[in-house]
Amino acid sequence: MVALAALGLVPVLVRREDVLNLGVVFLLSVALAQSWNVVAGLAGQVNLGHAAFFGLGALVTRSLWVGGTPIAPAMVVGAAVATAAGVALGLVAFRLRGAYFAIGTLALAEILRLSVGNVLSEISTLPAATIAGYRLTSRYYAALGLALGSVLVVTALVVSRLGLGMQAVREDEAAAQASGVGALGVKLQAVAVSTCLAGLAGGLFAYYHISYYPQHPFSPTWTFDAVLVTFIGGVGTVHGPVLGAAFYVLLKEYLAVRWVDAHLLIFGALFVVIVLLLPGGLVEAGQRLSQRLARGVAPSPGP
């Protein structure tokens, strides 16, 4: 948290554009992973159609912004549309459990991606006047604000009544229902928070990029990135997605210099290992390590 806030100083200290761009990519990755973490990590609903809401946020924000609306209200509207779509999806898809929810949402996101690609096939480029006034630092601070906000939201959720309800649903839906947690309501609120953050992240994407194909933010790779980052860091934890994003973005950048696209090879394999052997990700690994160290320093208890 403090470390993230300290990133606010980066644009003052460093003037290099590549560092700032890497920062934006990292912060965007934190926000997107954290948004996925709410619905999948806390509430246990593996939503593989997450890119749809990122894409919707980007689409709506971009259209409004290019149409003359200031960026902040445009992002709010984008997030609102994404949230509405998320709740609508939830009402339908929460009839499905576990893996069926996952493949159902994946199919839905693909429908949306293909349709957007068919309707809007032309590249979206900012008007020349906007490009002339393009300021990287303002993008950086917007991304930082969003990343901080998403971490705050998850931090607050974890200890709140709603967050506890989500975790109860994740562990055992029938038991949660029996103890008075309205499972559907809780899941709908989880998907609302999650898709709202994803919509904002999409809006940021639209604000950051000068030109891209409207279909691109709908690509399932955005979902996959969020899944990888969250799992590598530690699914269902507050710090996991931040840690995962730092690890993911830095290693990806490092590998990209040497071998293009090799990062997916490494992260895919790492993901499998984590699911099978270390379900708590880097956060759990860190805890185990510090426990072991503490035990090593303290006199070991007798047999």
Next chain:
Amino acid sequence: MRIVFQQLVLGLLLGGLYGLAAAGLSLIFGVLKVLNVAHGELIMVGGYAAFWLAAGLGLDPFLALLGVIPLTATLGLALYAGLFGFVVRFDEDTRVKNSLLVSFGLALTLHALAVRLWTADERSIPTTYGGQTIAVGGLVVPLARLGSLGVAFALIGLTHLFLVRTRWGHAIRATAEDWEAALLQGIDVRRAYLLAFAIGTGLAGAAGCLVAVGYSISPAIGLEWTLKALIVVVLAGLGSLFGTFVGGLVLGVAEAASALTFGGPYREVVGLVLFFCVLIARPQGLFGRG
């Protein structure tokens, strides 16, 4: 009118491959209760195996099938030993969820590996009869694709015979029905799992080989084929391989029909919409025996 029938025939030919692709997935899901979303990537690997057998040894792609099926089945054995064998130890709910995650990671890995090894280019296997067609009542039927449909049907028939006629086939079906009861009957459930998984990946490899002959392969085709196979499995239900094959034909024709009605770019959408509707309409009975 002739164009309409022509498109429907082409859809039917492609649908046979959908059916073959789905048969492997259906077998693995039905027996192991493991959802392998890397199935499309296994199809892709099968396609490349066929491509290199054809390019390196000059084999006819239909002959290369004899090499591709054992190769991909062996890959299946390795994947089961290294990954899915751990997943089947969980109870059924956790099994489905964990297998989804594990195979998702596997899919990413195989895709990235394929790009590194074979570049992202599209390829297909050239054959001397590649351009040949036969005319049936004014309709043009590409010879290679017709052959693929026949091979797909034959492979499904063989697998069916194996399941119905042989001792191990019985063991696999008993395990699919109720693995605990099967275990009590003295069936080696682990071996039945292993065998079913290997057959499923072998069928995926065969499908990949046929895709490489009549159509084209690239490292990126995995997700698309996984989705097609999932759609067919959801449409057809579990339990009958011929039902799965028919489900594939239905999807192929439905895609062709929607391409004719709404325009080419929407051909992918119809299957997904169908899939989602069936999924929502039968949330419990989705993969119910049928």
